Amino acid sequence: MAANNHEILRIENISKSFPGVQALQNVNFCLKKGEIHALVGENGAGKSTLIKVMTGVEKPDQGRMLYDGVEMKIKSPQHANNIGISTVYQEVNLCTNLSVAENILLGREPRQFGGKINWKAMNTRAKEIMLGLDVDIDVKAPLATFSTAIQQITAIARALEISSTKVLILDEPTSSLDVRESDLIFQCMRKLRETGVGIIFITHFINQIYEVSDRITVLRNGKLVGTYDTENLPTISLIQKMIGRSLAEYEDMEKAKQDPDKQQVLIETNNLGRSGTVQPTDLTLKTGEVVGMAGLLGSGRTGVAKLIFGVEEPDTGDIRVDNQPVDKHSPHESLLRGIALCPEDRKESGILGDLTIRENIILAMQARMGWFKYLNKKQQYEIAQKYIDMLNISTPSSDQLVKNLSGGNQQKVILARWLATHPKLLILDEPTRGIDVGTKAEIQKLVISLANEGMSCMFISSELEEVMRTSNRIVVMRDQEKVTELPGDTTEHNIMQAIAGAD
Amino acid sequence: MDTNSENKTSFFHRFRKSRLFWPLVALALILIFDAIYAPGFFKIGILDGHLYGNLIDVFNNGAPLILVAIGMTMVIATGGVDLSVGAVIAISAAMGAVLINPAFGNELISNEILTQNVSKTPLPLIVLANLGAGTACGLWNGFLVSRAKIQPMVATLILMVAGRGLAQLITNGQIMTIYYTPYFFFGNGFILGIPVAMYIVAAVLLLAWFLVRKTSIGLFVESVGINDKSTYYSGISEKNVKLLAYTFCGFCAAVAGLILSSYVHSADANNIGSNYELDAILSVVIGGTLMAGGRFSLLASVIGAVVIRTFTITMYTIGVPANALLAAKAVLVLLVILLYSEQSRRLINSLFEGKKERRDA
Ligand SMILES: Nc1ncnc2c1ncn2[C@@H]1O[C@H](COP(=O)(O)OP(=O)(O)OP(=O)(O)O)[C@@H](O)[C@H]1O
Numbered sequence: 001m002a003a004n005n006h007e008i009l010r011i012e013n014i015s016k017s018f019p020g021v022q023a024l025q026n027v028n029f030c031l032k033k034g035e036i037h038a039l040v041g042e043n044g045a046g047k048s049t050l051i052k053v054m055t056g057v058e059k060p061d062q063g064r065m066l067y068d069g070v071e072m073k074i075k076s077p078q079h080a081n082n083i084g085i086s087t088v089y090q091e092v093n094l095c096t097n098l099s100v101a102e103n104i105l106l107g108r109e110p111r112q113f114g115g116k117i118n119w120k121a122m123n124t125r126a127k128e129i130m131l132g133l134d135v136d137i138d139v140k141a142p143l144a145t146f147s148t149a150i151q152q153i154t155a156i157a158r159a160l161e162i163s164s165t166k167v168l169i170l171d172e173p174t175s176s177l178d179v180r181e182s183d184l185i186f187q188c189m190r191k192l193r194e195t196g197v198g199i200i201f202i203t204h205f206i207n208q209i210y211e212v213s214d215r216i217t218v219l220r221n222g223k224l225v226g227t228y229d230t231e232n233l234p235t236i237s238l239i240q241k242m243i244g245r246s247l248a249e250y251e252d253m254e255k256a257k258q259d260p261d262k263q264q265v266l267i268e269t270n271n272l273g274r275s276g277t278v279q280p281t282d283l284t285l286k287t288g289e290v291v292g293m294a295g296l297l298g299s300g301r302t303g304v305a306k307l308i309f310g311v312e313e314p315d316t317g318d319i320r321v322d323n324q325p326v327d328k329h330s331p332h333e334s335l336l337r338g339i340a341l342c343p344e345d346r347k348e349s350g351i352l353g354d355l356t357i358r359e360n361i362i363l364a365m366q367a368r369m370g371w372f373k374y375l376n377k378k379q380q381y382e383i384a385q386k387y388i389d390m391l392n393i394s395t396p397s398s399d400q401l402v403k404n405l406s407g408g409n410q411q412k413v414i415l416a417r418w419l420a421t422h423p424k425l426l427i428l429d430e431p432t433r434g435i436d437v438g439t440k441a442e443i444q445k446l447v448i449s450l451a452n453e454g455m456s457c458m459f460i461s462s463e464l465e466e467v468m469r470t471s472n473r474i475v476v477m478r479d480q481e482k483v484t485e486l487p488g489d490t491t492e493h494n495i496m497q498a499i500a501g502a503d
Numbered sequence: 504m505d506t507n508s509e510n511k512t513s514f515f516h517r518f519r520k521s522r523l524f525w526p527l528v529a530l531a532l533i534l535i536f537d538a539i540y541a542p543g544f545f546k547i548g549i550l551d552g553h554l555y556g557n558l559i560d561v562f563n564n565g566a567p568l569i570l571v572a573i574g575m576t577m578v579i580a581t582g583g584v585d586l587s588v589g590a591v592i593a594i595s596a597a598m599g600a601v602l603i604n605p606a607f608g609n610e611l612i613s614n615e616i617l618t619q620n621v622s623k624t625p626l627p628l629i630v631l632a633n634l635g636a637g638t639a640c641g642l643w644n645g646f647l648v649s650r651a652k653i654q655p656m657v658a659t660l661i662l663m664v665a666g667r668g669l670a671q672l673i674t675n676g677q678i679m680t681i682y683y684t685p686y687f688f689f690g691n692g693f694i695l696g697i698p699v700a701m702y703i704v705a706a707v708l709l710l711a712w713f714l715v716r717k718t719s720i721g722l723f724v725e726s727v728g729i730n731d732k733s734t735y736y737s738g739i740s741e742k743n744v745k746l747l748a749y750t751f752c753g754f755c756a757a758v759a760g761l762i763l764s765s766y767v768h769s770a771d772a773n774n775i776g777s778n779y780e781l782d783a784i785l786s787v788v789i790g791g792t793l794m795a796g797g798r799f800s801l802l803a804s805v806i807g808a809v810v811i812r813t814f815t816i817t818m819y820t821i822g823v824p825a826n827a828l829l830a831a832k833a834v835l836v837l838l839v840i841l842l843y844s845e846q847s848r849r850l851i852n853s854l855f856e857g858k859k860e861r862r863d864a
């Protein structure tokens with residue numbers, strides 16, 4: 001028991017500022033051996049920055065760090081690795097065209113005599129590591145062929161393999177996973193906890209915090225709010241501490257009002273499909289309604305979104321928008337027709353990191369206006385500021401580069417980009433991924449109020465609760481096929497059953 | 504007094520952060536070198552009512568390179584590269600020479616007719632053919648890159664190799680000398696004592712500046728260079744943006760071809776505009792635009808081109824033989840890469856910051 005209370009990592013009085021932002025201010029933090037420690041707070045609270053300071057990515061302006069009781073200056077992520085601090089950062093950087101084994105052991109490949117890579121030993125070793133985490137897959141296959149969960153676990157496996165890990169840091173590892181897959185990660189974490197590894201776990205899912213963590217540290221606006229034992233901190237006070245107010249105002253959220261007399265059919269798909277991603281699907285979307293899309297990852301929800309938005313061309317079937325058949329499929333055409341898509345992978349197909357927030361927000365709007373009608377700077381600043389305020393994007397100015405924003409705030413910028421086009425149909429693919437509880441509720445509220453003004457919305461989310469809360473109708477997909485449509489007031493049980501395929 | 508010095512610091516600070524800072528530093532270094540080792544370099548005189556001297560030469564002679572660098576900036580900003588600009592210069596020049604030449608149409612003619620100061624085609628039409636041919640080449644490159652999805656380096660390599668052959672076909676394998684004096688205006692003429700080429704550069708730069716800053720094209724070009732997938736998802740037709748960039752680059756190379764052939768009074772398909780692709784790329788790099796694409800500055804590239812021209816002329820002035828010039832250029836490239844590397848920037852920045860702190864203390 002005494003050994004269990006041993007502190008492995010202690011942070012004292014750490015401050016860190018970026019131009020215009022005090023990201024961390026006199027923060028104290030301590031991690032024990034064999035505990036899972038949740039680090040929580042709003043978007044931009046400083047969680048990732050604290051991690052980066054601990055792992056030598058960023059240098060703190062002041063403060064000190066004790067590792068295993070000894071004062072230590074971490075010089076670089078490499079250095080952190082060598083002494084046993086392994087990290088999976090928020091933006092995972094793996095090579096999806098390499099095999100799982102290569103990804104895990106990249107840079108540490110077992111060598112034969114003469115320096116040639118011993119592929120057999122490498123694959124065996126990778127297989128062992130993955131089996132140790134209870135994942136049985138073909139480690140020779142390219143990473144791209146696996147689900148996001150497996151990719152995430154690969155990243156963890158890589159972190160674990162780096163050294164005899166004493167501290168494992170996971171920055172939002174479950175943000176893009178569904179329930180089943182998150183459970184996989186939790187299994188891993190519990191297993192590691194038993195071996196005495198101290199784990200820092202960042203998440204915006206309140207239920208997950210209670211599911212796995214032993215202690216919770218809350219940050220707000222770069223300051224420490226406090227560290228608590230999970231069992232002694234009820235959800236309500238946790239949320240209170242995170243966002244500085246209670247969420248009660250959102251509890252009585254009402255769905256968009258449906259008035260069949262006024263609503264028209266906006267989108268109609270007929271047998272719409274594309275081999276390999278979506279089986280032929282019939283779908284109707286009316287003005288002023290929110291249609292939820294439920295299903296597991298890979299069930300074809302994103303595929304449907306891409307077909308409707310024109311990112312990919314369908315092989316079969318057709319789409320009608322406002323009763324007009326669509327013959328040209330491209331995001332540009334869709335934009336002109338008033339369709340918008342917030343894609344799920346913000347880093348790959350969402351943000352433009354080296355452009356400013358302002359430029360990112362006006363981009364789609366400008367794309368609709370064309371090459372020669374250019375919004376002048378004043379208009380650009382006005383529009384950007386409007387959405388920065390509306391979505392609570394935390395930044396010193398709209399001239400900040402988007403890559404300098406926290407993950408959740410980047411997500412908001414993409415949402416802003418599409419809201420600014422005033423779409424008729426807004427397709428949201430996992431819009432609240434990596435977004436904090438307060439803002440999540442605000443986004444849901446926003447969607448409903450836009451629907452009340454006549455906008456149609458397709459809401460794709462792996463969080464059933466959120467789908468149920470917002471949707472007037474829920475489409476369930478399984479194995480790239482639409483299996484059923486349920487009314488918005490259905491039970492979680494019904495949806496789960498439809499997803500799982502039990503009749 | 505206090506606020507005054509603060510203002511000065513912040514101006515200097517802003518200038519140091521601006522994209523023009525490093526190219527100007529590079530230029531200043533070369534000029535300082537000249538001031539010490541080749542004081543004659545700075546002499547500007549007036550001859551026949553025209554300005555002349557090395558500094559004027561940098562611009563007059565350097566006009567084609569500046570033009571190509573402007574076009575190349577757009578292409579590199581989209582994350583591509585255009586290796587064919589030298590060949591496009593040759594094609595444009597050949598087009599002009601052939602249309603001027605009375606031998607056009609395979610008549611049997613004597614040397615006497617060939618060397619006459621006449622043209623079979625009206626001058627505006629010649630210019631149009633020059634520019635049209637080059638622009639078409641750019642369109643072709645853009646098509647290969649944006650529609651056929653061929654990697655820019657490979658796509659433009661095709662024209663880099665085939666282009667000079669094409670130019671030879673146009674000129675029938677001959678080095679064509681031009682005797683039609685009105686054509687010399689572009690490369691040798693003066694208006695108000697200033698070379699015509701400089702006016703042309705100014706006009707093209709103004710056009711480019713307009714496209715880039717007064718329309719959304721500049722934003723789209725940067726956006727494509729940063730992440731073309733995100734750009735596509737944002738509803739921008741990223742293909743057309745690339746097409747436009749390559750076409751514009753072809754146009755710039757064509758104008759360069761016009762000036763260059765006019766300046767040297769001939770079109771030599773094999774040699775005219777040779778190595779321009781490398782000099783242009785280097786100009787853009789000196790201008791601080793990343794080869795990976797993204798943020799760019801036209802003016803910085805122009806200064807980059809001026810740096811290269813100044814360097815070349817300096818080398819000639821201090822008597823470096825032409826065949827050693829390439830080696831000298833290699834040294835310049837090395838210096839630039841070192842100067843621009845992350846490490847040395849951090850070092851220099853910390854020097855500045857350190858100084859400021861000491862003053863604050
Ligand atoms: N390189 C940087 N330059 C400027 N500001 C930065 C930089 N990195 C982070 N910031 C700012 O520091 C603050 C804290 O960011 P951080 O990424 O730590 O937030 P977070 O708690 O991880 O949020 P999220 O839940 O959205 O991931 C934010 O306001 C962010 O904009």
Ligand SMILES: [Mg+2]
Binds near residue numbers: 047048171407
């Ligand atoms: Mg973060």
